Amino acid sequence: MDMECFVENIVTDKQVTSDIKELIPDAGLRRRMSRILKSAVMTAIECAGGTDGIDGIDAIITATGLGCLSDSERFLRNMIADSEQLLNPAPFIQSTFNTAGGQIAMLRHNHCYNVTYVNRDCGFEDALLDALMRMADSQSRRVLVGAFDEQTPSQYRIMERMGFWRHGTCREGSVFTTLTAMPTDSAIAELSCMDFLSGPITEENCMKSYSGGDDAVLLTNDMEDVGLFPVVPARLFAEGVRKIAEGAERVIIYDRHGGDRQTVMVLKCIGH
C-alpha cells in the first residue's frame, strides 16, 4: 500500500532508564497499576520523550494479546473463591484491554484518537496500519503505537498442557514507537511500505520483490512461535529500526504469523 511514515523513536521496556517516580509522580496511581501497566505506560512515556511529550501525540494506538492478564486472573480467582461476594473492583477495572491506552491519555488529559487492537500477534501491525491510515488522511501527525503483553504462571501452565513449546522467545514486555507523518530532525527510519500478502512467499522472492535494488536486510519471525502476542512482532520491528540506525540502507520485515497471515514491511534509511 502507498502509505508512509517516519519512525522518530522506538523504545522497549528493557531500555527504560527513567525512574518511575519521575514519570508517574502520583503514588496512588503507581500503587494501583499492575506490573504490565507500569511497563507499558513507562515505555510509552519514555518513547514520547517524557510525560510532556504525550501532549504532542495526536493518536494513541495499542495492541495486546491477552491484555492485563494478571488482573483478569485475580478477579476471576477472587470471584470463584469468594462465591461472587464483596469483590474488590480494582482488578476488574484494570483488566480491560484498553487500560494502558486510557492511562497514557489520562496522564496528560490528551483527548486524541485512542484505540486498542486485540488480534493475537497481528495486533501490532494492525496498529501500524491504523497509524498509517490516520497520517495518510491528515488526521494525525505524530502517533504513539505500542504493544504490550503479560504472562502469568497459570497461563504458562495452561499453554504447557496444550503442548506449546517454550523455546527462548520472551513474550512478555512492552514496545512503543512514535511515528510522524513528516520527517523530523530526529527521524531514524522511514516506514515506506506495508503489504498484506495473499499467501506465503519464499524469502528469496520477498527479497526480490522488496529490495528495490538496495543492499537489503531481511528479518523474519520464528514460524513456530506461539502466535498470541503482538509484542513479538513489535520487537522484530524495533530490531529493524535498530539496523537502520546502525547503517543499513533498507530492512525488509517479513512476518508469517505461523502461516496465518503474511505481512511485509519495508524500513528505509532517511534521505535515501
Place this chain on the structure above:
Amino acid sequence: MKIVVGGVGLVSALGSGVDANIAAMREGRSGIAPSPSILRTGNKIPVGEVALTNDELHRRLNIPIDCHLSRTALLGISAVREAMNDARIPQGLRVGIVSATSVGGMDLTENFFREFIADESRGRLRDVRMHDCGAGTDAIARYCGIEGYRTTISTACSSAANAIMTGARLIRHGVADCVVAGGTDALSAFTLNGFKSLMILDEKPCRPFDESRAGLNLGEGAGYVVLLRGEDAADPYCTLAGYANRNDAYHQTASSADGEGAYLAMSDALAVAGIEPSQVGYINVHGTGTPNNDASEGAAMQRLFGSHIPPFSSTKGFTGHTLAAAGGIEAVFSSLAVKYGLLYPNINFKKPIDGRGPVPVCEFAEGKDIKYVLSNSFGFGGNCSSLVFAK
C-alpha cells in the same frame, strides 16, 4: 468515497434477527429478565440474556457441538451470517472483518478456572482454547466464509463503534473492498460481577435518562453491518457519513461532568459528515442508565445542541448494555432509523434528570423524515466514539 451500509444483522435479548428486534421495540416489549437463566451465577439481578443455550446456538447455526465455540463467537456468527445474507455482497470483492469484543471466550474460561484453581492438572483445555479475543473473530470468519483482512478491537463499551469506523477506513484505503464490522459479547460471570463490584448495576429494570436511574442492566448479543463502497451496493440502508473517536481522559471508569470526550466525539463526527447539529434527526445515545453516564452524556448533548436537542433515546432498556456489541447493535438500529424513519422509545423513562434534563423519545414511531442519525458509544478508559448515518 461513499461508504454505505449494505446489510445488517443482530441478535440480542429481544430475539434473533433484525425483524424480531424491531417487532419487540414496536410492541414495547423489553428483553430484560429479572435474573439470568442460562448464565452460571448466583447473582439474582436483571439481565438481557439471549434465550438460547450454547448447544442450541450450535444447532441453529449448523455447527457441530464438538466444535465447542465460545458464546461470544456463536452470537457473532449468528449476526454476521444474517448481515451477509442481507447484503448479497457482489462476487469477487475482497471481504474483510473488523470485530469487537470485550470478554472474548471468558464464558468458557470461567468453567475451566473453577476446576483449574483447585488442581492445575484439571479443567478441560477446550474451555480455554477460545479465551483470547482474536479467537472469536477467527471463528466468525471461518464459519461465515470471510477470507480477507481480519482484525479485532477492544475499547470496552465503545468497541463496536470503533470497529465500524475502522472498517470504513480500510475500504477507503483499499485494504478491503467490503468489511463486515460490529461487535459481539456474551454475558459472563466475570463481567456481571465486575459491574456489580463497581456498584453500577440496577437491581430493577434500567431507566436511562430518568431522574430515578440507578445503574445499568447487562445484556449480551451481537450486531454487525456490511460496509461497501457506494457503487457496490444495490439497495443500501444508508451511508456511513461520519465518525470520530476521542478520549475523555478523565477517569478509568467514570465520565467527566461536562462530558468533554462525548462532546468532542459527537462534534468531530458531525464535522466529518459535514453537517450542522441542527440537521441531526435522531440520536441513539449511549444512555446506560448509570447516574454518571447519563448526566455526562446529557451535559455533552446540551453543549452541542443547546436547547434544541434532537429526538433521542437509549435502546438499552430493551437490550441491556451489551458492552462491546452495543455499538454494533445500535448501528443496526440507527441504519434502520435512517432507512425507515424509525424512532425507538426510551422505555421506563418517567421524569427528566433534575426536573429539567433532556426528555427522550418515549413512543415508537415510523415513517419520520430522518436524514441523519447520530449513534454514541462510550467506554472505560475514556473511549468515546460517535457515528453518523445518513440517507
